[in-house]
Amino acid sequence: MKLEDMELFVLVAELGSFTKAGDYCDMPKSTVSRRVKELEDSLKVRLLNRTTRALHLTQQGEVFYQRAKTILDDIARIQNEVATEQATASGRITVYAPSLLFHVFARWVTQFRKDFPNISLELLSRDDNAPLADDKRFDLLFQAGTLEDSSLIAKKICDIPGGYYASPDYLAQAGTPETPNDLVNHDILFRELVHGEEPKWQFKDQDSEYIVQLEPSVITDSPQGLLALAKSGAGISRLSDIHAREPLENGELVQLFDGRYKMQVPIYALYPSRRYMPERVRLLLQFLETELPKAVNQLLSR
Structure with missing residues (x-):
């Protein structure tokens, strides 16, 4: 049963004529009649008694008409409510x-x-x-x-800008890397965005780009955990400047490479x-x- 056929039947019942319903919907009378007949076939019940002069609802047709009106009114109300919410800032x-x-x-x-x-x-x-x-x-x-x-x-x-950071205690013990390639000799704290992500960092030097493959000492998916590990001296990490700003100011972290290798x-x-x-x-x-x-x-x- 199609909702459009239900709407058409309600219109026929209220206008009392296939012709009038067809004129209202701008469709041929024969199409209106056929679709109402298909609705009756789908329901396996006669909804209208047809004579040469008028149409009359059967008993089952009256019941269906009242229920259909309720359903169509509910749908119209829901459509109005949803459209209102869609168009308003609420x-x-x-x-x-x-x-x-x-x-x-x-x-x-x-x-x-x-x-x-x-x-x-x-x-x-x-x-x-x-x-x-x-x-x-x-x-x-x-x-x-x-x-x-x-x-x-x-x-x-x-x-979001970021860079490479380590604690003063870690650098005092392990030394300070001078170039990105020196990172292979250090403890690396790596944050993975997707489980199983290949641990590597990409660097850009003038017009060239290259990748440093890493063997992390610690892998985490937590930015807060990564920051805490870096501040505790566990190794070198790549952090957003937003996370690193405060510990950088109070001396808990040092930015490596003089800030040369920034990321966005x-x-x-x-x-x-x-x-x-x-x-x-x-x-x-x-x-x-x-x-x-x-x-x-x-x-x-x-």
């Missing part, structure tokens, strides 16, 4: 993001909530690039680094589809594109 937005971004998010959440008080935010941490489980609903998903093939739409939001980790916003994006999500995405790069720069310049 409701909840579920966001998954690396915990690093929560250092940045704090600077814009308050402002965004002031601008759009009817929008609530659900911010959930996610520090790896593994696909979300199918039962995890989200509106925006933030991902750092290289993107894997995905059906999701990706938009670059900003870059791109941050992407991923979302299911460009079509039918709710207004609240569109507003948040637009806000982030403008404000997140400024927030990163402000955080690093304090």
Whole structure:
């Protein structure tokens, strides 16, 4: 049974005529009659008694008409409610993001909530690039680094700068590497974004790029754990400048290579589809594109 045939039957019942229903829908009388007949066949019941002068609902037709009207009214109400929510700046937005971004998010959440008080935010941490489980609903998903093939739409939001760091105690015991190739003689703390990721770091020197293959002493998927290990003297790590800023200022960490080899980790916003994006999500995405790069720069310049 098709919803469109149910709607057509209700119209025929209310107008009392295949001809009038056909004129209203701009379709031939024969098409209206055929579709109502197909509806009756699918239900295996006669809905209308047909005479040369008029149409009359059968007893079963009257029952079906009343139930169909209720169903169609409910559908119309749901469509109106959903369309209203889609077009208004209200409701909840579920966001998954690396915990690093929560250092940045704090600077814009308050402002965004002031601008759009009817929008609530659900911010959930996610520090790896593994696909979300199918039962995890989200509106925006933030991902750092290289993107894997995905059906999701990706938009670059900003870059997070980073570098190579170690504690003064570690460098006093193991020595300070002068070039990236010297790293093979050091204890390396490696953060993997995907389980089983090949441990390597890429460097750019003038116009050339090269990769240093690593044999890490410690592998972790936790940025907080990586920072704690670096500060404790466990080895050399690659950290975002946001994580390293405070321990660098208070002497817990030293930046290697005189800051020569910097990296820029791109941050992407991923979302299911460009079509039918709710207004609240569109507003948040637009806000982030403008404000997140400024927030990163402000955080690093304090």
